[in-house]
Amino acid sequence: MGFHYDDQNIFAKILRGEIPNNTVYESDHALAFRDLYPQAPTHVLVIPKGPYVSMDHFTQDASEAEIVGFMRAIGEVCKLEGVSDAGFRAISNAGADGVQEVPHLHVHILGGRPLGRMLAPET
Numbered sequence: 001m002g003f004h005y006d007d008q009n010i011f012a013k014i015l016r017g018e019i020p021n022n023t024v025y026e027s028d029h030a031l032a033f034r035d036l037y038p039q040a041p042t043h044v045l046v047i048p049k050g051p052y053v054s055m056d057h058f059t060q061d062a063s064e065a066e067i068v069g070f071m072r073a074i075g076e077v078c079k080l081e082g083v084s085d086a087g088f089r090a091i092s093n094a095g096a097d098g099v100q101e102v103p104h105l106h107v108h109i110l111g112g113r114p115l116g117r118m119l120a121p122e123t
């Protein structure tokens, strides 16, 4: 399967500075900012700066430097947000079944309260 990246997605616009964001952390390869609709006291989105749709796209096509930079950014965000002791959840939704809304890879870092079970029961 080929991956198609739409450079008009909202996170591409954030990366280009066309839309404001509440930045938590930035490096050469990653940007982390607060989710507009937080679902927990800590709800940060970590995105790579490159044009990758999803985790599978990124881990198949990104360079080692991009992958290392992105994963390190997740660690930095956990440290900055102080969630390591109590715990947190990292989620990356992909595609239709994953209910991904924004087609630029992002990892949600959620914490600051007990988060319940990983998945809601099937409805």
Ligand code: DGP
Binding pocket: 010, 019, 021, 022, 033, 034, 035, 036, 037, 092, 093, 099, 100, 101, 102, 103
């Ligand atoms: P997902 O369903 O995994 O694709 O989650 C997309 C998240 O992006 C969702 O939690 C809401 C957030 N979001 C959507 N638009 C914006 C925006 O313009 N700014 C910020 N900071 N977050 C956004």
